[in-house]
Amino acid sequence: MFGDYSLGDLGSIFVMQGFAGLILFSVYVLMALGLAIIFGQMGVINMAHGEFMILGAYVTWMTSNLFQTYMPSLFGGYFFLAMILAFLASGALGMLVEWVLIRHLYKRPLDTLLATWGLSLMLQQAYRSVFGAREVGVELPQWMLGSLHVTDSIEVPINGVFVMCLTVLITISVAYVMYKSRWGRQVRAVVQNRIMAGAVGINTEKVDRYTYGLGCGIAGVAGSAFTMIGSTGPTSGQLYIVDTFLVVVFGGAASLLGTIASAFSISQTQSTLEFFMSGSMAKVLTLLAVVGILMLRPQGLFALKVRK
Amino acid sequence: MTDNRFFNRSELIGILVLAVFLVVVLPLTLDVFRLNLVAKYLTYAFVALGLVICWGYGGILSLGQGVFFGLGGYCMAMFLKLEASSVENTKIQSTPGIPDFMDWNQITALPFFWKPFNSLTFTIAAIILVPGIFALIIGTAMFKRRVGGTYFAIITQAVAAILTILIVGQQGYTGGINGMTDLRTLKGWDIRPDHAKIVLYFFEVGCLFVCIMIAQFVRHSKLGRILVAMREKEDRVRFSGYSVANFKIFAFCIAAVFAAIGGAMFALNVGFMSPSFVGIVPSIEMVIYTAVGGRLSILGAIYGTLLVNFAKTSLSETFPELWLFGLGGLFIAVVLAFPNGLAGIWGDYVQPRIDRLIASRKSKPDGWTDSSVADGAPAE
Numbered sequence: 001m002f003g004d005y006s007l008g009d010l011g012s013i014f015v016m017q018g019f020a021g022l023i024l025f026s027v028y029v030l031m032a033l034g035l036a037i038i039f040g041q042m043g044v045i046n047m048a049h050g051e052f053m054i055l056g057a058y059v060t061w062m063t064s065n066l067f068q069t070y071m072p073s074l075f076g077g078y079f080f081l082a083m084i085l086a087f088l089a090s091g092a093l094g095m096l097v098e099w100v101l102i103r104h105l106y107k108r109p110l111d112t113l114l115a116t117w118g119l120s121l122m123l124q125q126a127y128r129s130v131f132g133a134r135e136v137g138v139e140l141p142q143w144m145l146g147s148l149h150v151t152d153s154i155e156v157p158i159n160g161v162f163v164m165c166l167t168v169l170i171t172i173s174v175a176y177v178m179y180k181s182r183w184g185r186q187v188r189a190v191v192q193n194r195i196m197a198g199a200v201g202i203n204t205e206k207v208d209r210y211t212y213g214l215g216c217g218i219a220g221v222a223g224s225a226f227t228m229i230g231s232t233g234p235t236s237g238q239l240y241i242v243d244t245f246l247v248v249v250f251g252g253a254a255s256l257l258g259t260i261a262s263a264f265s266i267s268q269t270q271s272t273l274e275f276f277m278s279g280s281m282a283k284v285l286t287l288l289a290v291v292g293i294l295m296l297r298p299q300g301l302f303a304l305k306v307r308k
Numbered sequence: 309m310t311d312n313r314f315f316n317r318s319e320l321i322g323i324l325v326l327a328v329f330l331v332v333v334l335p336l337t338l339d340v341f342r343l344n345l346v347a348k349y350l351t352y353a354f355v356a357l358g359l360v361i362c363w364g365y366g367g368i369l370s371l372g373q374g375v376f377f378g379l380g381g382y383c384m385a386m387f388l389k390l391e392a393s394s395v396e397n398t399k400i401q402s403t404p405g406i407p408d409f410m411d412w413n414q415i416t417a418l419p420f421f422w423k424p425f426n427s428l429t430f431t432i433a434a435i436i437l438v439p440g441i442f443a444l445i446i447g448t449a450m451f452k453r454r455v456g457g458t459y460f461a462i463i464t465q466a467v468a469a470i471l472t473i474l475i476v477g478q479q480g481y482t483g484g485i486n487g488m489t490d491l492r493t494l495k496g497w498d499i500r501p502d503h504a505k506i507v508l509y510f511f512e513v514g515c516l517f518v519c520i521m522i523a524q525f526v527r528h529s530k531l532g533r534i535l536v537a538m539r540e541k542e543d544r545v546r547f548s549g550y551s552v553a554n555f556k557i558f559a560f561c562i563a564a565v566f567a568a569i570g571g572a573m574f575a576l577n578v579g580f581m582s583p584s585f586v587g588i589v590p591s592i593e594m595v596i597y598t599a600v601g602g603r604l605s606i607l608g609a610i611y612g613t614l615l616v617n618f619a620k621t622s623l624s625e626t627f628p629e630l631w632l633f634g635l636g637g638l639f640i641a642v643v644l645a646f647p648n649g650l651a652g653i654w655g656d657y658v659q660p661r662i663d664r665l666i667a668s669r670k671s672k673p674d675g676w677t678d679s680s681v682a683d684g685a686p687a688e
Binding site: 039043045104105108109110111113114115117119120122125128129238242245246249278281287288290291294295298 | 369371449450453454455457458459461462463465466467469470473474476477588589592595596599629632633635636637638639640642643644647
């Protein structure tokens with residue numbers, strides 16, 4: 001398997017594949033962060049998570065078109081506005097969905113799975129009717145094109161670096177919100193003991209709605225970042241949903257650190273394997289390894305020790 | 309009613325009505341093309357039936373039933389494909405005597421795991437055993453470690469994803485995304501003409517009723533009651549000294565075997581097998597058949613499957629855009645408004661009225677018989 005490459009080549013391959021893995025890692029982390037909040041904290045299986053992500057991607061696409069037509073001079077900075085809009089759009093839709101659908105189902109987690117799957121089918125068809133079945137891609141601003149030459153044989157694309165910085169930033173802010181802010185404390189209190197949280201004066205319904213909205217909003221930002229590295233179609237979200245659930249479960253559902261660690265190991269394994277065999281076999285081997293480890297250690301990598 | 313019988317009186321009537329509907333009404337009223345469509349729908353009914361036991365009674369939601377449907381279907385398809393690829397049929401290939409897709413992928417000899425599928429006996433055994441053992445392994449690994457509920461659903465889903473990617477990726481061994489097409493004969497008997505389709509339809513209905521009887525037996529035996537108890541309060545069953553894991557494994561395996569039989573029937577009736585019946589999307593769609601029919605009702609699962617598929621065919625023929633909205637809405641409506649599906653509606657609204665009707669008629673002297681019950685049964 002390594003026979004034809006010299007040691008220096010192999011080093012470069014690992015660095016470049018590692019970097020490709022880091023971009024995949026960014027997408028996984030951004031999607032899994034929202035899901036870790038919704039699934040890990042609230043226990044809702046949100047099969048429509050991919051569709052919330054795609055909503056963010058479409059919002060970004062529309063914003064970029066808008067800037068291109070009306071404000072070409074500001075095009076370089078459209079992405080930052082698009083990201084905020086994507087967060088608001090997905091978050092608002094998420095809160096609406098929570099109010100209409102999810103809040104009736106907190107006691108039946110398996111049924112949230114079916115209901116949100118139905119929702120995801122409807123959203124997919126809605127995207128197809130509104131935006132067309134063909135995939136759309138955004139035009140990147142000038143400063144994001146090209147790549148950085150690190151050494152002679154190692155190049156890294158700028159948009160990838162940008163997406164990664166963005167991921168780090170969002171992860172830190174989510175961690176801050178969940179673990180340091182007053183609101184995050186309320187969320188964790190509701191998750192740990194809903195009745196007691198209500199008894200000490202936390203409006204649990206409101207916390208639920210905003211938590212779900214936050215999770216979906218982060219998915220929207222993930223979609224926004226996703227447009228930097230791939231094109232968007234009505235069913236693109238579905239491709240990532242199983243992987244994302246595996247990332248969250250593998251990491252230990254309620255642990256933010258675990259989510260990041262598992263996203264890192266899964267994406268790195270996959271992209272390194274991809275160089276040596278076909279993409280599909282790399283994916284099969286990665287998923288098999290994850291399922292195998294989950295069978296041995298069902299609670300995931302980093303499990304919270306709680307009394308049930 | 310005594311406990312150790314297969315069914316009580318109203319269930320017996322229900323089964324008879326279904327039998328009349330499938331064996332007499334449908335073959336007499338539909339042409340061969342439509343009847344073959346019904347045969348295709350009924351292959352999913354096997355899966356739905358398995359899910360009633362596994363999900364409805366056992367409370368184990370598996371989102372990977374497509375895996376077992378696919379395994380059964382592929383076992384059958386491999387046998388049929390080998391028979392269709394005899395040396396004289398494939399003499400234009402560079403290697404005659406192997407399936408055409410292998411030839412296209414530069415494979416020159418039959419892979420070792422294909423060889424046993426020359427034998428029909430082995431194939432039939434494999435249809436039952438391969439998915440059964442696979443389910444046994446997954447079930448043992450998960451349930452012995454007390455993984456259940458949502459985690460189990462997600463992991464079965466991942467298994468479905470893995471198998472699909474594997475089948476699509478290993479084109480030379482599995483036929484890839486196109487699947488195994490051009491299946492012709494079963495032991496020299498052509499499965500493609502109209503009269504063969506009709507024979508296969510009746511054979512399938514026969515198998516379906518065998519499975520219904522097994523499901524009825526499970527439901528009315530002590531086993532069925534332990535499953536329900538486990539679903540409601542797992543810890544209490546465990547503390548009463550039952551091995552919860554073993555019962556769950558059993559329910560999961562029986563659902564897997566039913567799904568595999570359905571898959572094998574699919575390969576026979578429809579004449580091909582492809583990975584698009586293995587993955588996550590079909591697996592979840594199969595769950596909705598059960599949910600629409602009523603997750604607790606054995607007969608409801610069959611009506612639910614037929615109804616959803618009829619709706620799918622007619623809606624996607626006329627309004628292709630509306631179908632996904634309809635299916636999505638169905639998921640949400642069933643979960644929010646009718647958690648017990650058609651059977652729940654039947655049991656809550658229709659059955660009591662019929663009972664009252666019979667009761668009032670019986671009190672009259674002119675003596676109407678029970679035939680009115682059969683007429684009003686859920687024959688959608």
